[in-house]
Amino acid sequence: MNVRKIVTHVEDVLIEGGRQVDPVTRVAFVGAVIPNPWAGQGFVEDLSHGIDSVASDLGALLASRVIEALETELEAYGKAAIVGLNGEIEHGSALIHTLKFGDHFRQAAKATTLLPAVEKRSAAGRPFDVPLKHFTDATIRSHHQSIELCFADIPHPDEILIGLAAASHGRPQQRLAPLSTEQ
Numbered sequence: 001m002n003v004r005k006i007v008t009h010v011e012d013v014l015i016e017g018g019r020q021v022d023p024v025t026r027v028a029f030v031g032a033v034i035p036n037p038w039a040g041q042g043f044v045e046d047l048s049h050g051i052d053s054v055a056s057d058l059g060a061l062l063a064s065r066v067i068e069a070l071e072t073e074l075e076a077y078g079k080a081a082i083v084g085l086n087g088e089i090e091h092g093s094a095l096i097h098t099l100k101f102g103d104h105f106r107q108a109a110k111a112t113t114l115l116p117a118v119e120k121r122s123a124a125g126r127p128f129d130v131p132l133k134h135f136t137d138a139t140i141r142s143h144h145q146s147i148e149l150c151f152a153d154i155p156h157p158d159e160i161l162i163g164l165a166a167a168s169h170g171r172p173q174q175r176l177a178p179l180s181t182e183q
Helices: 048-070 089-096 099-109
Strands: 005-016 019-035 076-083 117-121 128-134 145-149 159-167
Touching (some): 019 048, 048 089, 076 089, 089 159, 117 128
Antiparallel strands (some): 128 145
């Protein structure tokens, strides 16, 4: 696996709605910029070789780093694949929608729900949102949130940014009912 760059973004929300957030909400994102395994090959019918050669190592690398960056217990999580303009959205999806990738994060977080995801083809420097949901119960609405990110030189046209996000809590100052299966 050839990684050009690893990016880490951590933010602490201290005030929301004019009031102090207690406890402080921390959100972390760690992403790896890799060459697109299918770049320059035209339409690739079977993506399994690229998945097998990259997904598990990438999942292991990112899961430990995002847990470390969060520096506290995880309550919400998500994943992202941002594909450079010479690739297909399916290339990013192939890498993040496999147990070879996602199970590293689920096991490290002791999670039981599916990881919410964003997949997008984009030029470098364009913003993207990573959705997050509760790590054991996706119906807990207080944890449905997203983090917006933007990196100036990511991804190059033949690259993919693969990332994981984690949050210490749900939305700061959330006032919706904590559980709902009706809405």
